[in-house]
Amino acid sequence: MPQTITQKILAAHCGKKEVYPGQFIEADCDVVLGNDITAPPAITEFEKFEIKKVFDKNKIVLVPDHFTPNKDIKSAQQVKTMREFAKKFKIKHFFELGCMGVEHALLPEQGLVYSGQLIIGADSHTCTYGALGAFSTGVGSTDMAAAMATGKIWLKVPEQMKFVFKGKLNKWVSGKDLILYTIGDIGVDGARYMSMEFTGPAISKLSMDSRLAMCNMAIEAGGKNGIIIPDAITKDYVHNHVGVGRDRPLPVYLSSDIDAQYCRVIEYDCADIEPQVSFPHLPSNAKPISKVGKVKIDQVVIGSCTNGRIEDLRVAAKVLKGKKRHPDIRLIIIPATQAIYKQAMKEGLFDIFMKAEAAISTPTCGPCLGGHMGILAEGERCVATTNRNFVGRMGHPKSEVYLSNAAVAAASAVTGHITGPGDI
Amino acid sequence: MQGKVWKFKDNIDTDLIIPARYLNTHEAAELAKHCMEDADPEFSKKAGKGDFIVAGENFGCGSSREHAPVAIKAAGISAVIAKSFARIFFRNSINVGLPIMEIKETDEISEGDILKVDLEKGTINDETTGKTYRAEPFPEFMKNIIDKGGLVQHVKEKL
Numbered sequence: 001m002p003q004t005i006t007q008k009i010l011a012a013h014c015g016k017k018e019v020y021p022g023q024f025i026e027a028d029c030d031v032v033l034g035n036d037i038t039a040p041p042a043i044t045e046f047e048k049f050e051i052k053k054v055f056d057k058n059k060i061v062l063v064p065d066h067f068t069p070n071k072d073i074k075s076a077q078q079v080k081t082m083r084e085f086a087k088k089f090k091i092k093h094f095f096e097l098g099c100m101g102v103e104h105a106l107l108p109e110q111g112l113v114y115s116g117q118l119i120i121g122a123d124s125h126t127c128t129y130g131a132l133g134a135f136s137t138g139v140g141s142t143d144m145a146a147a148m149a150t151g152k153i154w155l156k157v158p159e160q161m162k163f164v165f166k167g168k169l170n171k172w173v174s175g176k177d178l179i180l181y182t183i184g185d186i187g188v189d190g191a192r193y194m195s196m197e198f199t200g201p202a203i204s205k206l207s208m209d210s211r212l213a214m215c216n217m218a219i220e221a222g223g224k225n226g227i228i229i230p231d232a233i234t235k236d237y238v239h240n241h242v243g244v245g246r247d248r249p250l251p252v253y254l255s256s257d258i259d260a261q262y263c264r265v266i267e268y269d270c271a272d273i274e275p276q277v278s279f280p281h282l283p284s285n286a287k288p289i290s291k292v293g294k295v296k297i298d299q300v301v302i303g304s305c306t307n308g309r310i311e312d313l314r315v316a317a318k319v320l321k322g323k324k325r326h327p328d329i330r331l332i333i334i335p336a337t338q339a340i341y342k343q344a345m346k347e348g349l350f351d352i353f354m355k356a357e358a359a360i361s362t363p364t365c366g367p368c369l370g371g372h373m374g375i376l377a378e379g380e381r382c383v384a385t386t387n388r389n390f391v392g393r394m395g396h397p398k399s400e401v402y403l404s405n406a407a408v409a410a411a412s413a414v415t416g417h418i419t420g421p422g423d424i
Numbered sequence: 425m426q427g428k429v430w431k432f433k434d435n436i437d438t439d440l441i442i443p444a445r446y447l448n449t450h451e452a453a454e455l456a457k458h459c460m461e462d463a464d465p466e467f468s469k470k471a472g473k474g475d476f477i478v479a480g481e482n483f484g485c486g487s488s489r490e491h492a493p494v495a496i497k498a499a500g501i502s503a504v505i506a507k508s509f510a511r512i513f514f515r516n517s518i519n520v521g522l523p524i525m526e527i528k529e530t531d532e533i534s535e536g537d538i539l540k541v542d543l544e545k546g547t548i549n550d551e552t553t554g555k556t557y558r559a560e561p562f563p564e565f566m567k568n569i570i571d572k573g574g575l576v577q578h579v580k581e582k583l
Contacts, residue, residue: 024565041450041490048576049583067448074448124488124512140490140516141450146579154565188435189482193511222485222510282435369444369487390439390486392462397443 002257004160005229006195009135009254013118021159021263029059030249031113032147033121035103035365036064038140040078042122043085045145054089055151058247061093061112062086063103066365071372101337101363104128104216104305108208109337111242115230116252120144120153125305125387127218131211132238133230133253138219158195158224159263165202167270172421174315175210176307176385176405178202179217180276181268184286192222194263197256202270203228208237209311216306217387220283229255277383277418278403281391289408289420299382300325300413301394302406303334303361304368307385310340312406317349319410319421320356326416331358332374338363356413370394376401383412425502425543426551427474431535432463434480438513441484441492455491456498473500476541478533480506484513493522503541505548505559506530518566519575525559 001018003011011019013027034042039062046054054060062082067075086094093112095101104125107113115133119126122144129136139153147153163182178198183190196218203211211228218226228234230253238251274288302308302316313335325331333353335341341363344350353360366373368386376382376395381402384394389401404412407421414424440463442455449455460467460477477496483506484492493516496504503523507530517524523543533539537552546559562570572578 024563037444037447038488038490041494044450045576049580051583066444072448078448078450122488122490124486126488138488138512140488140512140519142490142519142575143515146575149583150579154569188485189508189510192482192508219486219512222482224511369439369447371444388437388439388486390437392443392445393439397462 002259002261004195004197004256004260005133005254006135006160006197006225006227007157009116009118010155010157019157021157023157024154025157026152026154027118029120029147029151029153030117031059031061031119032144033061033063033103033107033119033123033126034144035066035123036068036075036079036082037066038122038144040081041141042144042148043081045142046148049149051149054148057090058092060091060148061107062091063095063100063106065100065103065363066369067371068100068364069097069362099338102305102308102365105309105336105340108132108212109241109339114238114242114251115234116254120147124219125216127223127226128212128216128305130215130218130225130227131208133228133234135225135227137225158193160195160197160261161191162197162199162262162265164265164267165198165200165270166267167202169202169270170274172275172407173273174405175206175214177273177276179214180278180283180286180403181273183217183221183284184276186221188220188282188284189222191218194223196221196223196226198226198228204231207311208233209309212309213306217283220387275405275408275420277408278389280389280400280402283387283389283403292418295381295402295418297383297412297417298328298380299330299332299374299376300409301332301334301367301374301382301384301386302409303336304365304386305336306387307406308334308336308340310343312385313340313344313349316406316410317352319407320414321352323356323414325357325413328416329413331356331413332361332367333358334361334364334366336363367394383409383418385409425474426538426540427476427502428472429476429478429533429535429537429539430467430471432477432479435482435485436463436479437486438484438489438492439486442489442495447489447491450491452494452498455495459495459499468499471499471501474502475500476539477501477504478530479504480530481508483509485510488512490516490520493517493520497522503543518569521574527557527559529557
């Protein structure tokens with residue numbers, strides 16, 4: 001039976017030739033990931049196994065990124081629990097503050113995740129790594145605990161959906177806009193339990209940063225995983241980040257069979273896709289920038305596992321060059337990793353940001369989930385390059401988050417209301 | 425089990441179930457105090473032991489935080505009944521032992537109704553309206569985990 005790339009990766013990780021939608025499998029994990037919110041409860045559960053070893057100390061990745069630098073005493077305790085666990089079980093990949101980054105920007109950059117792998121993470125945005133042609137999905141803390149003990153995860157093989165993006169991208173449109181448009185079309189449960197395969201001529205030309213942003217938000221449509229078949233751009237990225245001769249298995253570049261079965265195939269013409277803005281309080285409330293109207297805002301956040309990468313910072317700098325934030329706006333820019341931070345500094349992007357009166361932060365998830373570093377007061381509105389605009393997501397239950405790409409966010413910071421980069 | 429219904433809409437996300445501002449701990453009793461807070465600030469005070477949450481489609485969408493089913497369970501809720509569940513919330517509930525049931529007719533059940541639920545049989549009796557519903561049965565694979573009381577015990581026996 002013809003198989004999709006998702007089916008092929010799942011089959012290869014449970015010792016089967018083929019797998020079918022609806023089938024339950026127990027799969028081997030190449031990477032098991034946790035952060036400072038999800039790893040501490042996983043550690044509590046792991047201790048119940050009363051075992052002396054993790055399944056593989058090189059395959060567990062612990063990233064304290066959500067409430068770090070520790071925002072309060074309780075958060076500090078959580079990170080301490082992680083740190084001590086990492087020491088006790090000799091976990092190779094524990095990222096201490098100073099080399100820590102937002103996990104889903106950090107792992108691809110560090111070459112810890114790559115094509116052909118099966119990755120689980122106790123974080124819903126673990127689906128990001130599908131951009132590299134891996135099967136990658138979010139799970140909970142107990143799943144993480146079990147996987148740290150056994151190296152295995154139970155999965156139901158998902159149905160497969162295919163999204164074909166035709167034509168060329170309009171100006172200022174990025175992977176973020178394609179995924180917001182898609183979620184706007186199919187809804188927040190439009191791909192519930194399903195695999196989302198992104199393909200077509202526009203995807204072939206899309207940068208890796210944009211692909212990562214797209215797959216990152218598969219979960220916002222309810223998807224189990226987002227995935228893009230590896231091509232020259234993938235191989236180039238993997239080659240540069242994973243390197244050769246390192247102590248790990250080689251990447252496996254798979255593709256979907258031509259006659260593979262999809263439960264739904266949706267085609268989009270990119271000529272129809274403008275920069276998108278998702279209105280509160282669901283990512284599916286997407287509108288093209290031309291239909292937004294005048295929405296006054298109080299804050300702009302550029303960062304997160306969705307759009308805190310160098311491409312996003314470059315776009316923001318292009319828009320902000322020679323300009324200043326509107327006097328009523330707080331502009332917060334958060335490079336997602338130390339390497340991105342360094343690169344942005346080297347390229348002079350920080351000079352542009354400082355002249356625009358932006359506050360530049362060390363890597364953290366911070367405001368994205370209403371943790372710290374930019375919490376909203378009652379009635380305040382924020383344009384953010386993050387991934388969720390649920391009630392209370394960035395602070396007060398009566399505050400509002402509008403999701404966009406980095407260009408729209410930067411332009412909005414200049415005018416004080418939601419603005420397309422072409423309009424300043 | 426018998427209890428009162430607390431009704432919620434479609435797409436109840438994990439930030440509504442337990443806002444991230446309280447995730448600097450994973451202590452169940454502490455999380456329970458803030459359960460459903462941004463959807464209904466009084467919920468944790470109003471909901472009684474054994475009550476039910478009844479909701480629409482895609483309950484538990486959003487984050488992977490296991491704190492969500494843990495908070496609901498610790499708030500004394502005996503089961504969540506919804507038209508459908510988001511996938512991570514679904515597996516987290518199975519893994520931590522929060523009973524969940526899928527029925528398509530949740531619109532027929534009103535806030536304040538008294539339900540009588542038999543998890544074993546998968547039946548829901550609305551004592552207020554006199555109607556009976558049958559939940560989707562769990563696949564065998566998941567039943568094994570549920571019968572063991574959650575994933576930890578299930579895995580522990582195999583180690």
